[in-house]
Amino acid sequence: MTIWIAGAKKEYRPGATLKEVAETERVENPVYVTAVVNEDYIKFGDFASVALKEGDRIEFVYFMGGGGYGVHQ
Amino acid sequence: MAFTNEQLERYSRHILLKEVGVRGQKKLLGAKVLIIGAGGLGAPAAMYLAAAGVGTVGIADADDVDLSNLQRQVIHTVNDIGKPKVESARETMLAINPDITVRTYREFIYSDNIADILTDYDFVLDGTDNFPAKFLINDACVMAGKPFTHAGIIRFQGQLMTYVPGQGPCYRCVFRDPPPKDAVPTCRQAGVIGAMAGVIGCLQALEAVKYITGAGELLTGKLLMYDALRNAFHTVNIKQDKECAVCSDHPTITRLVDYDRPDCDLEL
Ligand SMILES: [Zn+2]
Numbered sequence: 001m002t003i004w005i006a007g008a009k010k011e012y013r014p015g016a017t018l019k020e021v022a023e024t025e026r027v028e029n030p031v032y033v034t035a036v037v038n039e040d041y042i043k044f045g046d047f048a049s050v051a052l053k054e055g056d057r058i059e060f061v062y063f064m065g066g067g068g069y070g071v072h073q
Numbered sequence: 074m075a076f077t078n079e080q081l082e083r084y085s086r087h088i089l090l091k092e093v094g095v096r097g098q099k100k101l102l103g104a105k106v107l108i109i110g111a112g113g114l115g116a117p118a119a120m121y122l123a124a125a126g127v128g129t130v131g132i133a134d135a136d137d138v139d140l141s142n143l144q145r146q147v148i149h150t151v152n153d154i155g156k157p158k159v160e161s162a163r164e165t166m167l168a169i170n171p172d173i174t175v176r177t178y179r180e181f182i183y184s185d186n187i188a189d190i191l192t193d194y195d196f197v198l199d200g201t202d203n204f205p206a207k208f209l210i211n212d213a214c215v216m217a218g219k220p221f222t223h224a225g226i227i228r229f230q231g232q233l234m235t236y237v238p239g240q241g242p243c244y245r246c247v248f249r250d251p252p253p254k255d256a257v258p259t260c261r262q263a264g265v266i267g268a269m270a271g272v273i274g275c276l277q278a279l280e281a282v283k284y285i286t287g288a289g290e291l292l293t294g295k296l297l298m299y300d301a302l303r304n305a306f307h308t309v310n311i312k313q314d315k316e317c318a319v320c321s322d323h324p325t326i327t328r329l330v331d332y333d334r335p336d337c338d339l340e341l
Contacts, residue, residue, distance in 0.1 A: 041314060061298075065227070
């Protein structure tokens with residue numbers, strides 16, 4: 001299936017979970033990442049239970065403070 | 074209020090813009106903007122807001138200027154090392170534009186002083202580097218009904234969003250709670266490219282100018298992310314969390330709290 005991650009088109013197996021996608025996309029320190037799927041906020045604790053669908057738009061939103069809290073691939 | 078000849082000349086490039094014009098420039102001159110943090114984000118924002126003729130700019134910071142700040146905090150110079158940042162910032166802002174008033178607050182913000190500081194301002198810029206301060210600014214602005222713009226920067230990346238009461242999500246809608254203190258590495262580990270503070274701090278200044286003049290659309294209901302290494306500006310739609318602890322109809326946070334701060338309270 002085709003999904004969109006940060007605006008880029010990606011191919012995943014149908015029903016892939018958000019956890020699989022986060023791993024494949026090498027999201028760093030995902031415990032402190034919020035995913036926005038379409039317009040819903042999904043916390044890391046729920047990544048494994050969210051099965052994605054064709055056309056879903058996924059964003060990984062990182063805490064950004066200052067020069068200390070590095071969280072990105 | 075009529076413009077002086079000097080003001081007409083100084084602000085002529087604004088006045089030419091149909092989105093600003095004489096009306097918008099008058100609004101800017103009558104506006105009061107508070108910048109929290111005179112660091113990497115606050116520095117360019119303060120300079121552009123001063124140059125723009127924002128009539129009153131407040132700037133809050135307890136730190137003194139240090140050599141390691143100068144890689145990105147362009148409002149300060151080597152001659153300012155050891156000076157309070159708010160003093161150094163005020164001198165630069167007034168050197169750019171003596172037409173404005175600069176109010177300084179040589180203090181860090183906490184639950185017991187933030188409400189008093191922001192009460193007199195129309196718009197707030199979050200130029201802090203740490204999550205306890207960011208959540209405090211968010212909660213205080215939501216409770217006081219003040220619009221503010223959040224920004225964060227790290228390495229070659231930055232993010233930005235603007236909260237306007239009743240018009241979209243707050244910072245807590247998206248980020249919910251500060252990350253645990255123990256999870257945060259020291260402030261010196263990750264680094265940030267100096268110009269990122271300039272890009273994102275200028276975008277915060279633009280949000281303030283857009284809010285004051287009414288030009289265009291704000292980043293309300295949107296989180297803008299910039300990745301300099303990939304040349305990508307990207308906007309994510311964000312919505313109000315109906316369960317948000319502070320901005321929903323049934324908030325569970327009804328008074329301000331101070332979260333533990335990291336030991337190193339460096340400014341951006
Ligand atoms: Zn909220």
